[in-house]
Amino acid sequence: NAGVTQTPKFRVLKTGQSMTLLCAQDMNHEYMYWYRQDPGMGLRLIHYSVGEGTTAKGEVPDGYNVSRLKKQNFLLGLESAAPSQTSVYFCASSYGLAGAYEQFFGPGTRLTVL
Amino acid sequence: TQLLEQSPQFLSIQEGENLTVYCNSSSVFSSLQWYRQEPGEGPVLLVTVVTGGEVKKLKRLTFQFGDARKDSSLHITAAQPGDTGLYLCAVTLGGNAGNMLTFGGGTRLMVKP
Numbered sequence: 107n108a109g110v111t112q113t114p115k116f117r118v119l120k121t122g123q124s125m126t127l128l129c130a131q132d133m134n135h136e137y138m139y140w141y142r143q144d145p146g147m148g149l150r151l152i153h154y155s156v157g158e159g160t161t162a163k164g165e166v167p168d169g170y171n172v173s174r175l176k177k178q179n180f181l182l183g184l185e186s187a188a189p190s191q192t193s194v195y196f197c198a199s200s201y202g203l204a205g206a207y208e209q210f211f212g213p214g215t216r217l218t219v220l
Numbered sequence: 221t222q223l224l225e226q227s228p229q230f231l232s233i234q235e236g237e238n239l240t241v242y243c244n245s246s247s248v249f250s251s252l253q254w255y256r257q258e259p260g261e262g263p264v265l266l267v268t269v270v271t272g273g274e275v276k277k278l279k280r281l282t283f284q285f286g287d288a289r290k291d292s293s294l295h296i297t298a299a300q301p302g303d304t305g306l307y308l309c310a311v312t313l314g315g316n317a318g319n320m321l322t323f324g325g326g327t328r329l330m331v332k333p
Contacts, residue, residue: 139321146229147222148261148308148323164320196262196317196319203310204321211262 107132108210114199118218119187127182127215129197136182137200139164139209140172142193149196155180192215223247223323224309232330236298240316241327243309250312252285252292253321257306266294301332 110131111197119125129138136157142150151164153172161172169191180199184191194216198209225244233239244254251270257264267276269292271286276283280303282295296303306328310321 111256121321143325146327148224148226149310150323152321154320172286197241198262205253205268205310208265208268209263210252212294213260214285 109133110199110210111196112195112212112215116216118220119184120181120220121188122145123187124183124185125187125217126184127195127197129180129182129199129212130178131197131199131210132178133182133199133201133210134177135199135201135210136177137202137204137207138174139198139200139204140170140180140182142166142191143196143214144193151178152182152195166195172210187217189219191217192219193217222325223322226307226309226312226324226327228327230328230330232332233299233326235300235331237331238295238297238327239299240293240295240331241307242291242293243324246290247311247313248288248289250289252255252289253310254283254292254294255308255310255323257308257326259305263308264307296329299329301331301333304329304331 139154140152142143155174197212200207200209254266255261272289274285280297310323
């Protein structure tokens with residue numbers, strides 16, 4: 107099993123450009139999450155999904171959109187990138203509720219917005 | 221103000237030393253998890269604690285959940301260079317927020333050979 111994979115691994119954008127980050131998991135997990143990690147701030151939840159076709163806002167959703175059209179994929183979109191969105195983005199998945207079940211993380215995408 | 225305060229933020233020690241890192245809050249949690257993150261990788265779960273006063277051991281790592289379920293500590297005995305990484309605590313508040321984990325800022329540990 108590959109676990110949780112993310113593409114791309116690195117990306118540099120100019121302000122105002124758009125892009126989509128792809129997350130895929132092969133563990134048949136219902137729950138999927140997108141986090142961003144900034145120095146000294148741990149991980150902050152952007153959006154999450156509790157099943158195919160459902161999404162919900164996390165702690166810092168502004169400027170991002172998500173879609174879960176297939177159970178194994180969770181896409182994170184930036185419509186108009188801003189320098190404040192420079193960060194490392196992690197996708198995670200779990201079998202059940204956060205805290206009760208282990209979250210499995212991908213290797214991350216390092217995004218720089220100039 | 222962050223929900224979870226982790227201390228210290230940075231810790232550099234020699235191989236063989238013992239250390240304790242802390243995760244504190246004024247809120248009560250239904251569960252608390254500890255993750256370790258190595259450079260260039262995503263976090264990996266170490267342990268989940270759910271009962272106040274609970275102590276769990278994982279080889280040289282000892283985790284304790286406070287009696288009131290507001291804080292936790294991680295003690296490492298005889299640290300090794302392989303313990304180097306970012307240690308993160310994470311909690312769920314339960315109820316309507318039960319689907320979300322909230323992370324602390326982390327303790328960055330470096331163990332020198």
